[in-house]
Amino acid sequence: MLKLLLAVSIGALFVSPLEAGETKPVTKACQPGAKHCERWTAEFAAALQQALKGNHAAQQTVAFCLSSGCRDAVVIDKVAACSWHLVIANSGAATVLDSSNLRHTCRPMTPAQKDEARANARELVRKIYNRDPAATDQM
Template structure:
C-alpha cells in the first residue's frame, strides 16, 4: 500500500500546471545546441492562448508547431495538429494553404486518429464559433 501511495504522489507531482490546464500540453525543455528553441517555446505558448480565443494566425502557428516541432520546442502531436487545422478550415478565414496543410497533416492518419481529431476540433469550433464542425472536412 505504501508503494502505491508513493507512486501516486510521484505521479501527481510530475503533472505540470500546463498539462493540467491546457488543451494540448506540448512544450518541451529545449536541448543545448537548438538556438531557436526557446524563442519558439515562448511563441507557441503565446500563440496557444490567442488560438483558443479565435486568432487565425495564432491557430496556424499552433497547428504548424504541433506538426513540425518548431525547432524542438514543441512535442509533435499530429492528432492535435489535425484538430487545429480542422478548426482553421472551419473558421471562415481559411486559405488554400490552410486546406492543403489540413490534407497533408490529416490524411496519413488512421481512422481512429481522424475521429479523435474531429472530436477535439468539434469542441473547439463550438467554443470559438458557436456552431458545429462542417462535415466536409477534406481529410
C-alpha cells in the first residue's frame, strides 16, 4: 500500500497539463546519462507550473514541448499543444508568431480533436485568467 501511495504521489508530478485529475504522463523517462532529456524534462515541469500562473513565455514552452517532444523528453500531444496555443491566443500577450503557431498546430487536426482542444483550452483559460475565452479561436 505504501508503494502505491508513493507511486501515486510521484506520478502527480507528471500528469497531463490539461486535467490534473488524470494520470496521463506527459514526460518520458530519460535514459541514464541523457543530459538533454533530463534538462528538458526539468524545464518542461518548471514551465508548466509557470504557464498555469499565466506566464506567456512558459505557455509557449509548454505548447512547443507538447508539439515537438522537446528532444524526446515530453510525449507529443497535438491536442494538448493546440489547447495551449488557444490559451496563448486568449492571454492578451499573443504575438503574430503565436497566431502562426496556433494555425500550424491546430488546423491539421480533425474536427473532434479541435473540439477537444477548445474544451481543454476553455478550462485552462478559466483556471488561469478567471474568465471565459474569446469567441474566436483562429483555427
